[in-house]
Amino acid sequence: MEPKDERLRTPRAAGMAGAVFAVLLATAIVLVRIAIPAGNAADAKIDPGERWAVRVALEILPFAGIFFLWFMGALRAQVGDAEDRFIATVFLGSGLVFVATMFGAGAAAGTVLNETQPSGFGRHFAYALMTTYALRMAAVFVFTTSTIGHRLGVFRRPIAVLGYLVGLVLLVFGSGLPWSELVFPAWALVVSVHILRVGPREPLPAGGSR
Numbered sequence: 556m557e558p559k560d561e562r563l564r565t566p567r568a569a570g571m572a573g574a575v576f577a578v579l580l581a582t583a584i585v586l587v588r589i590a591i592p593a594g595n596a597a598d599a600k601i602d603p604g605e606r607w608a609v610r611v612a613l614e615i616l617p618f619a620g621i622f623f624l625w626f627m628g629a630l631r632a633q634v635g636d637a638e639d640r641f642i643a644t645v646f647l648g649s650g651l652v653f654v655a656t657m658f659g660a661g662a663a664a665g666t667v668l669n670e671t672q673p674s675g676f677g678r679h680f681a682y683a684l685m686t687t688y689a690l691r692m693a694a695v696f697v698f699t700t701s702t703i704g705h706r707l708g709v710f711r712r713p714i715a716v717l718g719y720l721v722g723l724v725l726l727v728f729g730s731g732l733p734w735s736e737l738v739f740p741a742w743a744l745v746v747s748v749h750i751l752r753v754g755p756r757e758p759l760p761a762g763g764s765r
Contacts, residue, residue: 572625573747579619581740586612588734609668616661620654626743629750630700639706642699649695656692660684686729693739694725700746714749718742 590605627650631643663681701718704710710718721742728735 570750576622577744583612653692697722
């Protein structure tokens, strides 16, 4: 059995990972927006002088995904054994699908970027993966996380309400509204700071009461 003090330090360590994820993802988004400031990224032409920004963003994405997995672990550690199995399944599924689609979009975008004459299919495939699927899965992840956190008292009401608003923005707008995708890493940073601020706590028992 894992020592008590080690178990209680895990949420804080993984909460730091959530903050790192937020910074990395926000940096990648900003770099892409430098190269493609507005409009449909699938149809936009990247200036050769700005390709470096997209390349750096694609190099950052894998590390953002790795830290996101640690962030998920932090949230589950805060919930303990009291999580609702249905919502927890959606929570895990949406988080894992988000990472998978983000990686897929990054790989597709990298392939297109390295082509001398990029195909329209490749650009639209990468764009659809990121906006139609990854950001929508991020919205589901935010919704379920906010629901679990609010029900179990892990999140205060303002943080839960913020989560619902962020999820709505991601679900409705995706990246159709330039820079709106930054709300996801911003939310992750707020939640991570909250976890670090309240500190480690004993997991809730299966019945949801102490």
